[in-house]
Structures are given as C-alpha cells and as structure tokens.
Amino acid sequence: MKRRSFLKSAAAFLPAAGLDPMAFAGLPGADAPPQGMVIGAGKDRLGEAHSRGYSSILFKVLPRETSNGLFVIEHMNLVNGGPPLHKHPNQEEYFYLISGEVRFAVGDKRLTLHAGESILGPRGIPHTFAAVAGKPSHMLISFSPAGKMEEFLRATAIPNPPTEDAAFWSKFDIELVGPSPFKA
16 A cells, blocks of 8 residues: 555544544654645645735645644735744744845844845844835745744734734744834
C-alpha cells in the first residue's frame, strides 16, 4: 500500500477507533501536500480568506506540512497600516517585497523597502511594517519555525479585530512591545 493511501486510511480509522487525529498531526509527512503541489496565484492553500484589516492574507505553506518548521503567508493589497511593534522570542520572520513600498522598523533601524528587496526580523528583535500610504503593496512573509503564527492569524482575522493586549499576544508566543512607530 502506498504511504499516502495508508495515511488516508489511517485518518479515516482514527476517529472510529476513538483516537484523536490531531495527536498525529505533527508526524513528519502526515499532512504534507503531494510533492510538487502548485498553489495558484491569488489562492490560499486551503481555499480560505484571511484579513487583519490592512491586507488580504493567503496561507501558502502550513506549519503541519513542515513539522512546524515553516509557515509562509502572502500579504496582498497591503495598505497603510500594519501590526504593532512586536518580537518573537522563538522564531525568525522573513519579509520579501513583491511590489509596492513598505516601511519597516527592525530594532533601531527605520527603512523603506521596494519591490525585490527583503529583510529579516531576527528572533528577539522588535519589528513591524506598514505600507506606504496610497501605494498598495504585496509581500511574502515566512516564519521559522512556524510556532503558533497560523493560530494567531486565525484568532486575529476579521471580524475579530487585532487586539493590542500583551496577555493575548503572549498566548501565541509573541511579545507586544508597543504601538507601531508608523501609526498616523
């Protein structure tokens, strides 16, 4: 029996046997997409829609597909706005700008990135971003390891407005540092 067929059969059997399928979600390859799976332009990995109010977010690579090693999202139509200043104690956040202009704060640095440029938000270093007003932007963001970022983005998606409560953010292993230096 091929591995994929076995995994599908096992997934169907687990609930009937009284076992929690999520207990097996972290096993390498358990939820891996078929090799070479293409996720189309403007498409979410699961066909869902996500937004934090300042952009549309598409999930491209899910944590469960990489044993929590990586989570990749695409921000489309990023407009003026962005998250508050925050830091991740256990993961790096990498930004690649596809189009437009985005302002970044990483540690003490304040800079504007243009299409084709990228920047790393190292673990433990406060960072944030905001699109330049009037210029919708498009970028890829990856988190390594993935941590609880998928859960965080689901918990703060519209209609649940992003909250700037430090205790809430800490549930997702993110430290809220303060407001964005780019807030108008």
